[in-house]
Amino acid sequence: MVKRVAVIGAGASGLTAIKCCLDEGLEPTCFEKTDDIGGLWRFKDEPEDGRASIYKSVVINTSKEMMCFSDFPAPDDFPNFMHNSRIMEYFRMYAEKFNLLKYIHNKTAVCSIEKTWDFPTTGQWIVTTEREGNQDIAIFDAVLICTGHHSFPNLPLSSFPGIEQFKGQNLHSREYKRPDNFKGKRVLVIGIGNSGGDIAVELSRTAEKVFLSTRRGAWVTHRVSKNGYPRDISNLSRFQNLISKTLPSSVTNYLIESALNNRFNHCNYGLLPQHRFNGQHPTVNDELPNRIISGYVQIRPNVKEFTSTDVIFEDGTVEKNIDAVIFATGYSISFPFCDKSVLQVNNNKVCLYKYMFPYHLEMYTLAVVGLIQPIGAIMPISELQCRLATRVFKGLVKLPDKEAMAFDIGKKKFKIDNRYVPSQRHTIQVDYVEYMDELATVLGVKPDLLRLFTTDPRLGFQVLFGPCTPYQFRLMGPGKWSGARNAIMTQWNRIIMPTKTRTLKISTQDAYFPRMLLVGAVMIILAIFMFHF
Numbered sequence: 001m002v003k004r005v006a007v008i009g010a011g012a013s014g015l016t017a018i019k020c021c022l023d024e025g026l027e028p029t030c031f032e033k034t035d036d037i038g039g040l041w042r043f044k045d046e047p048e049d050g051r052a053s054i055y056k057s058v059v060i061n062t063s064k065e066m067m068c069f070s071d072f073p074a075p076d077d078f079p080n081f082m083h084n085s086r087i088m089e090y091f092r093m094y095a096e097k098f099n100l101l102k103y104i105h106n107k108t109a110v111c112s113i114e115k116t117w118d119f120p121t122t123g124q125w126i127v128t129t130e131r132e133g134n135q136d137i138a139i140f141d142a143v144l145i146c147t148g149h150h151s152f153p154n155l156p157l158s159s160f161p162g163i164e165q166f167k168g169q170n171l172h173s174r175e176y177k178r179p180d181n182f183k184g185k186r187v188l189v190i191g192i193g194n195s196g197g198d199i200a201v202e203l204s205r206t207a208e209k210v211f212l213s214t215r216r217g218a219w220v221t222h223r224v225s226k227n228g229y230p231r232d233i234s235n236l237s238r239f240q241n242l243i244s245k246t247l248p249s250s251v252t253n254y255l256i257e258s259a260l261n262n263r264f265n266h267c268n269y270g271l272l273p274q275h276r277f278n279g280q281h282p283t284v285n286d287e288l289p290n291r292i293i294s295g296y297v298q299i300r301p302n303v304k305e306f307t308s309t310d311v312i313f314e315d316g317t318v319e320k321n322i323d324a325v326i327f328a329t330g331y332s333i334s335f336p337f338c339d340k341s342v343l344q345v346n347n348n349k350v351c352l353y354k355y356m357f358p359y360h361l362e363m364y365t366l367a368v369v370g371l372i373q374p375i376g377a378i379m380p381i382s383e384l385q386c387r388l389a390t391r392v393f394k395g396l397v398k399l400p401d402k403e404a405m406a407f408d409i410g411k412k413k414f415k416i417d418n419r420y421v422p423s424q425r426h427t428i429q430v431d432y433v434e435y436m437d438e439l440a441t442v443l444g445v446k447p448d449l450l451r452l453f454t455t456d457p458r459l460g461f462q463v464l465f466g467p468c469t470p471y472q473f474r475l476m477g478p479g480k481w482s483g484a485r486n487a488i489m490t491q492w493n494r495i496i497m498p499t500k501t502r503t504l505k506i507s508t509q510d511a512y513f514p515r516m517l518l519v520g521a522v523m524i525i526l527a528i529f530m531f532h533f
């Protein structure tokens with residue numbers, strides 16, 4: 001019987017892994033190689049080996065109601081898009097509320113995990129850890145790997161001829177911390193993912209000139225959406241998901257691309273890609289068009305080669321006297337503590353059932369958590385993965401046979417290959433609502449809309465038409481939370497509160513006017529209806 005679970009890493013995924021183990025009556029021991037929790041979101045001035053590293057200014061691009069854990073809404077007054085320090089505050093509150101810290105062994109790195117000799121019958125693992133130079137070995141019944149996938153830089157220097165003779169500064173985005181060192185310099189940023197976009201915009205306020213090079217362009221979307229609501233609040237509802245799955249993808253793409261081009265024409269701004277909107281992980285940046293139109297950032301094509309001081313682009317243009325090159329070229333997936341026979345990574349691809357379980361193992365006592373690149377937030381997905389994994393470990397949820405799992409993996413790979421442009425960043429893509437529902441179905445916590453509409457129509461309405469917030473997965477089934485309904489019914493207050501900081505008195509007359517218009521419109525429609533029939 002599974003009892004002792006090793007959790008590797010105390011970032012967002014590791015914290016929720018500990019909690020989910022406790023909820024299922026398991027005994028977690030979490031090993032964290034650094035001296036604190038928070039993983040990627042804990043800013044430090046120097047990057048640490050094996051831990052993701054962020055720049056000082058990072059603001060998350062998934063909103064607080066969509067990124068919180070399902071039974072722990074972020075406080076009302078927290079901004080919708082939080083600075084990394086605010087996210088850390090939220091994680092610390094979560095750890096404190098559920099008393100998670102006592103299960104974490106800080107400064108303890110997992111060096112290896114290996115199957116025990118009798119693994120086929122026990123499913124147990126030998127976990128070797130190291131703390132301050134001393135090694136320790138312990139046996140665990142199960143393992144949750146929560147080490148993230150933004151720690152190992154993808155630095156494709158061989159694709160950039162001449163880089164070895166380039167005399168200026170040359171760094172990966174994980175080493176970029178603040179704009180101060182680039183004051184008055186001419187900087188080239190390579191890659192237009194979210195790191196490249198953010199860094200180019202930030203640098204453009206202090207550097208002399210910033211060139212942002214992209215090999216295929218990008219559709220640039222924004223945090224602030226319709227009526228000023230957060231983008232994911234407006235876009236990630238069950239209803240929208242249903243519509244976009246029903247419409248042909250060419251139509252959905254057309255509608256989104258038209259809206260984005262209405263904001264600024266991607267062709268005129270040098271950003272227009274060859275692929276459709278849905279073919280690439282979204283670049284979210286509210287400020288980039290402003291910096292381009294003001295001439296502070298110039299979009300450029302792929303780099304052909306470097307000389308000792310200059311950069312030559314594929315269109316033949318040259319920029320002289322470049323002082324620094326920042327490679328915002330993404331990350332590689334790696335599990336250095338795990339044998340290839342357990343987890344194998346090929347071209348950033350890993351063969352896992354539901355992106356979690358190495359399906360070839362004799363026993364399903366190991367799961368990878370957070371190894372997804374969602375259109376949406378990672379945290380609630382990691383949480384649902386942990387809820388599923390812990391119940392699989394306990395034998396309460398049975399995984400299908402190996403053939404069915406292999407088929408599912410193949411199907412997902414096929415879908416990704418068909419939708420996304422080939423790139424090493426597009427190997428673990430998931431759509432938030434669809435993937436959450438998929439996990440929830442296996443776990444038995446997917447909200448039953450018919451039941452909700454018949455027993456609690458107001459809630460049903462919010463669940464179908466409102467944002468698909470994580471609380472929806474706490475309404476029923478194992479792990480049900482009594483606060484879930486209230487969290488859903490009050491979510492709009494928490495969204496509005498941090499921006500509505502100057503309370504306005506709307507005069508009765510102003511409030512009446514739109515209502516009168518609505519009543520008028522309804523009466524006209526009724527009149528037309530009666531006239532015709």
Ligand code: FAD
Nearest residue numbers: 009011012013033039040061062109110147148370377378
């Ligand atoms: P991490 O936060 O990377 O934590 C992993 C932990 O494991 C670390 O503490 C590390 O020290 C520890 N560890 C690693 N190896 C070992 C070992 N061998 N032994 C012991 N401990 C180990 N996601 C979103 O959902 N929304 C966003 O807006 C968003 N913005 C991002 C911005 C940037 C700049 C980057 C790079 C990523 C962003 N992400 C975002 C993705 C981000 O990875 C997740 O938000 C989240 O941090 C994942 O949490 P995690 O716990 O899985 O991994």
Ligand code: NAP
Nearest residue numbers: 059060061156159191192193194195196328329330423425
């Ligand atoms: P990324 O999403 O993997 O983007 C890497 C970029 O580099 C892509 O534009 C890619 O182009 C390009 N690239 C890779 N190899 C290249 C090569 N050989 N030549 C030219 N271009 C190359 O990495 P990221 O931007 O660091 O983002 C990592 C994760 O962090 C993502 O999940 C992102 O959303 C998140 N993030 C979030 C925020 C935020 O919330 N504010 C900020 C930063 C990052 P192709 O598309 O052509 O492969």
